[in-house]
Amino acid sequence: MRFLLDAGVPVSVGKVLQSAAHEVIYYHEVLAEKAADILVAEIAIKNDAILVAIDKDMRKIGDRYGRHPRLAKLDLLQLCCSEVSAAKRVDHALDLIESEWNFKMKKLPRRFWFEVNSQYLKTLR
Template identity: 45%
Template sequence: MTGKHGSFRVLLDAGVPVSVSDIFLANHHTVIFYDQVLMEQADDRLVCATALANQAVLVVIDRDFNQLAKRYGVTPQGDRYDELSIIRLGCNEVLASKRLAQAMSLIGVEWSYALEKKARRMWVDIGPHFIRTNR
């Protein structure tokens, strides 16, 4: 999963602006676009499974954090996707790439931390006025 510069793969979920990919590419990460590996309106479970199969961090843009957490297994009873790393952009499309750029150093630290143990995953939540990690 790692490459030069501690790089990783990301799978951009539907709706994530193309400008977000530019930030990942500029930081030496590999970008997998939704339409390259999934059909339009794919089920969320398939999106998660595709990210896991490609050993990629799932990047989503979704304002409904509680629903997202439930879908991707963050709740204590949810372990279906417990190895899925996620970067959630909880801001509008215009701010998404700017906020991501501001968070890249923290994302790098969290990625290194997640790699220390197989049981750890990276979850970074980026909003218009906050950047939060969930461990």
């Protein structure tokens, strides 16, 4: 799996994903500081990467433009927890995240949409 970490996502989340043999693209490697959310989403799509976001704005972009042709293929891992607990929550949820990705890949052209909250995990199929 390939992930693009949005601005604000702790580097520790990327380290967790890399330790599980996943490819991680860090925001600063491909985007200028304060890039528009829509551009971040488009870069994730062009890199065949799951966008990892911690801010609520990105969820709104996905909801609002999810049916828009430019963003119809946006895959999103939304972190709805504190930055401090984000890496630990992702580490605990990783088996389920991978399982949901495998499910999505069998059911193309389905979007991957997974939320990691401080209290629960949520997938939208």
